[in-house]
Amino acid sequence: MYSLGYDIGSSSIKCAIxxxxxGRTVAHGSYPSEEMSIxxxxxxxxxxxxxxxxxxxxxxTRQLVKETGVDAGAIKAIGISYQMHGLVLVDAKQQVLxxxxxxxxxxxxxxxxxxxxxxxxxxxLKHLLNSPGNFTASKLRWVQExxxxxxxxxxxxxxxxxxxxxxxxxxxxxxxxxLSEGIxxxxxxxxxxxALLEHYGIDKRVLPEIRPTFGRQGQLTNAAAxxxxxRPGTVxxxxxxxxxxxxxxxxxxxxxxxxxxxxxxxVVYGVIDRISYDSKSRVNPFAHVNHTADHPRxxxxxxxxxxGILNSWLRRNFAxxxxxxxxxxxxxxxxxxSDGVSVLPFGNGAERILENREIGCRIDGIDxxxxxxxxIFRAAQEGIAFSFRYGIDIMREMGLDLRVIRAxxxxxxxxxxxxxxxxxxxxxxxxxxxTDGALGAARGAAIGAGIFASxxxxxxxxxxxxxxxPSSDNRDVxxxxxxxxxxxxxxxx
Numbered sequence: 001m002y003s004l005g006y007d008i009g010s011s012s013i014k015c016a017i018x019x020x021x022x023g024r025t026v027a028h029g030s031y032p033s034e035e036m037s038i039x040x041x042x043x044x045x046x047x048x049x050x051x052x053x054x055x056x057x058x059x060x061t062r063q064l065v066k067e068t069g070v071d072a073g074a075i076k077a078i079g080i081s082y083q084m085h086g087l088v089l090v091d092a093k094q095q096v097l098x099x100x101x102x103x104x105x106x107x108x109x110x111x112x113x114x115x116x117x118x119x120x121x122x123x124x125l126k127h128l129l130n131s132p133g134n135f136t137a138s139k140l141r142w143v144q145e146x147x148x149x150x151x152x153x154x155x156x157x158x159x160x161x162x163x164x165x166x167x168x169x170x171x172x173x174x175x176x177x178x179l180s181e182g183i184x185x186x187x188x189x190x191x192x193x194x195a196l197l198e199h200y201g202i203d204k205r206v207l208p209e210i211r212p213t214f215g216r217q218g219q220l221t222n223a224a225a226x227x228x229x230x231r232p233g234t235v236x237x238x239x240x241x242x243x244x245x246x247x248x249x250x251x252x253x254x255x256x257x258x259x260x261x262x263x264x265x266x267v268v269y270g271v272i273d274r275i276s277y278d279s280k281s282r283v284n285p286f287a288h289v290n291h292t293a294d295h296p297r298x299x300x301x302x303x304x305x306x307x308g309i310l311n312s313w314l315r316r317n318f319a320x321x322x323x324x325x326x327x328x329x330x331x332x333x334x335x336x337x338s339d340g341v342s343v344l345p346f347g348n349g350a351e352r353i354l355e356n357r358e359i360g361c362r363i364d365g366i367d368x369x370x371x372x373x374x375x376i377f378r379a380a381q382e383g384i385a386f387s388f389r390y391g392i393d394i395m396r397e398m399g400l401d402l403r404v405i406r407a408x409x410x411x412x413x414x415x416x417x418x419x420x421x422x423x424x425x426x427x428x429x430x431x432x433x434x435t436d437g438a439l440g441a442a443r444g445a446a447i448g449a450g451i452f453a454s455x456x457x458x459x460x461x462x463x464x465x466x467x468x469x470p471s472s473d474n475r476d477v478x479x480x481x482x483x484x485x486x487x488x489x490x491x492x493x
Contacts, residue, residue, distance in 0.1 A: 001451060002026060002075045004230075005441030006057060007242065008082040008160055010048065010102055011035045013056040015064055017075065018442035020451045023461020025439060027068045031060040039099065044106040047099035050088050053160065054167045061228045072230045078168065078220070079238035079445030081245035081437040082161030084181050087139040092155040094166060098147065101139045102160075108138035111145070119199055127186045128193060129277040129285040129298075136182035141200040157206045161239050168236050169218025174208040180287040181241050187275050190293045213289045214238055214448040237448025240289050242437055243269050244299050248289050249440025250406035250433055251459045253297070258405045258428075260388070262412030265348065266307030268388055270300050270400040282353045283394050289444070290455070300398055302391035305348035306361060307384045308412050313347075314380055318373050328415050331378035336421075336474055337481035340365040341375045342488045343383035353391045354493060364488045378417060385421040386485045392426050406431045409465050419468045424478040430468040 007014040017027040039047045085103040112133040132138050144151045156172045166172050179185040186193040211217045217236045225232040247259035247269045258270035288299040347361030407413045409432040423430045443458045452458040
């Protein structure tokens with residue numbers, strides 16, 4: 001018996017077929033081989049064609065089923081992970097009305113700022129846990145203001161994962177987690193925010209019907225099954241945004257646990273068990289996949305734009321053909337603290353943890369007579385870990401009792417220096433696993449379909465590859481290096 005998981009990203013579509021009995025990954029792939037294009041008709045805009053996502057889902061599914069020879073009838077459940085905060089609009093015939101305004105599009109920033117002031121910052125933080133910002137509700141308001149002919153035709157406004165679920169099932173549904181990421185959800189009333197909808201002039205009927213994150217969200221139509229090479233009636237039983245789903249894929253479900261990624265940008269997503277918010281909205285709480293009103297589980301999202309992109313920039317411009325492994329070896333020859341060199345990794349746009357300031361990347365403390373590129377390599381990795389610590393401190397103020405950080409064995413987490421620095425400075429154990437979003441979605445689908453009796457059962461087969469614990473020998477010197485880094489940051493804010 002198998003489950004299938006999709007991860008609908010802005011770069012590619014990933015798919016995994018999971019053997020629920022053995023816990024083995026039967027197939028895993030991504031499509032296309034090159035990154036999907038993002039269209040930018042104007043500066044700050046970012047759009048993609050939702051129908052292209054579906055086309056790639058079809059191509060990849062047929063490819064994996066054919067390659068593996070898996071009996072389509074043995075695939076009993078489908079789960080979906082997707083890029084968060086996007087907007088997809090369809091008419092009454094489920095036809096797309098305009099390209100999707102995706103997560104990195106900034107056209108609605110000013111709309112969100114005005115709503116934050118008009119509704120009241122205290123109200124927004126207490127009820128929505130966030131500023132309306134550039135999230136999905138503000139993007140929908142932008143369409144209303146700027147494309148009224150399109151807006152009048154809207155039957156439903158969806159997130160990207162809800163569009164894929166619609167293509168699979170013909171049904172248009174959402175989840176509380178999805179509504180919270182769109183900033184539609186009022187955590188005080190445990191319902192749609194009537195105040196936000198009224199302020200934006202949005203009729204609640206354009207929002208989909210709510211279904212549980214784990215559970216029946218529809219079943220595969222005859223038409224979709226024929227396109228995919230699967231069986232009609234296969235249940236779609238799980239859906240979550242990419243960061244909640246990444247955390248779920250790592251079995252991060254309980255207070256004090258956190259998931260992290262460190263690719264181009266970096267994310268820490270920590271779980272707390274009470275309704276809370278940051279007064280400066282530097283980190284963003286959303287309903288986690290296992291959140292209920294009676295048993296709150298919020299995922300607090302810390303995003304740092306400049307993480308792995310700094311490491312790759314140094315490799316392209318300073319490493320002279322060195323591999324990442326060579327860079328790590330060179331950096332390991334430098335002592336903790338990089339002999340006084342500090343790097344602020346904030347060279348990839350405005351940073352939310354810095355209250356949306358754009359301060360740029362800074363390198364401080366270089367002595368031409370003592371320092372080499374190896375010092376910069378190490379200082380960059382330490383600076384990335386220190387930026388995580390800076391954000392984690394904000395999360396701790398909100399009630400995150402951080403003890404464990406789980407991550408996939410990839411990107412910056414392949415670096416022993418980065419892993420150990422983060423463990424030391426966050427005072428948390430780092431656990432590395434071989435999993436990803438598509439596998440998480442497949443596990444979630446198996447839970448939603450009742451193949452696994454519990455969350456615990458779903459993760460019996462999840463194997464820890466490596467564990468890094470804080471080093472008592474190096475904690476003080478790492479803390480000293482962080483203090484130097486923090487002083488450098490404070491001078492440049």
